[in-house]
Structures are given as structure tokens and as C-alpha cells.
Amino acid sequence: MVRSCEEKIYDRKPSPFHGKGEILVRSLLNGPEEMYEAGRVFGHTTVFPGSAIGYHVHEHESETYYILSGTARFNDNGTVRTVTAGDVTFTGAGQGHGIEAVGNEPVEMIALILYDKRADA
Numbered sequence: 001m002v003r004s005c006e007e008k009i010y011d012r013k014p015s016p017f018h019g020k021g022e023i024l025v026r027s028l029l030n031g032p033e034e035m036y037e038a039g040r041v042f043g044h045t046t047v048f049p050g051s052a053i054g055y056h057v058h059e060h061e062s063e064t065y066y067i068l069s070g071t072a073r074f075n076d077n078g079t080v081r082t083v084t085a086g087d088v089t090f091t092g093a094g095q096g097h098g099i100e101a102v103g104n105e106p107v108e109m110i111a112l113i114l115y116d117k118r119a120d121a
Helices: none
Strands: 009-014 022-029 039-047 052-057 061-069 071-076 079-084 088-091 096-102 107-115
Touching (some): 039 061, 061 079, 071 088, 088 096
Antiparallel strands (some): 022 039, 061 088
């Protein structure tokens, strides 16, 4: 399969989890069916300047961010640190996180949410 840029689903929406501002999500794979039911999100997300995805906890799944560009404050279970291009964050099942774009540039990142299959055992 090849999915061209024009074929991707683009969703500009208010920042989730009581965040602020807006984000843009481009679905790279469209849901669990395209991920062999191993996860639910593989996307390219833009967090616009001054915007933030609010703090939230992942139950029975993990979320990984690969930061492509921009600078953000990343809340990792209550510990806040700065992340920039090339950094990777991982939030495991039962853990929480949030991310806020700081500065004048948007934060571009790849987001991957995988199910914790260990919970099924």
C-alpha cells in the first residue's frame, strides 16, 4: 500500500483532554484494522504555538511521540521537561502525559498508540 499525501485524513480540531488551542492530526494508518489490531493511532500531529494536548492517562495502551520539529514542554507523569527535534517520549499503560508547544513554531510529531496485549493474557 502507498497512501499519497492527498489521500491522508486531515483532522484539525480543538486540543483534546481539556488542552488549549488546536491541533492537526494526519492519519498515516487508519485505525486498528490497518495496524493488525495492535494499536489505534499512527499519525503525524501538529501542536500549534500556544496550544497543548492536556494531561491524560493511558489505560491498556501506550503512546509514543517522536518529535520532528519545534520545542515543547512534556509532562511525563508530573515531571515536566523540554523536548525538541529527535527526542522520543514513551507513556506506558497506566501512565499519564501532556504536551504543550512553546515558542513561535509548531511542534510536529509522529504519534503511535499501541494496545497493551499483556492485559489480555
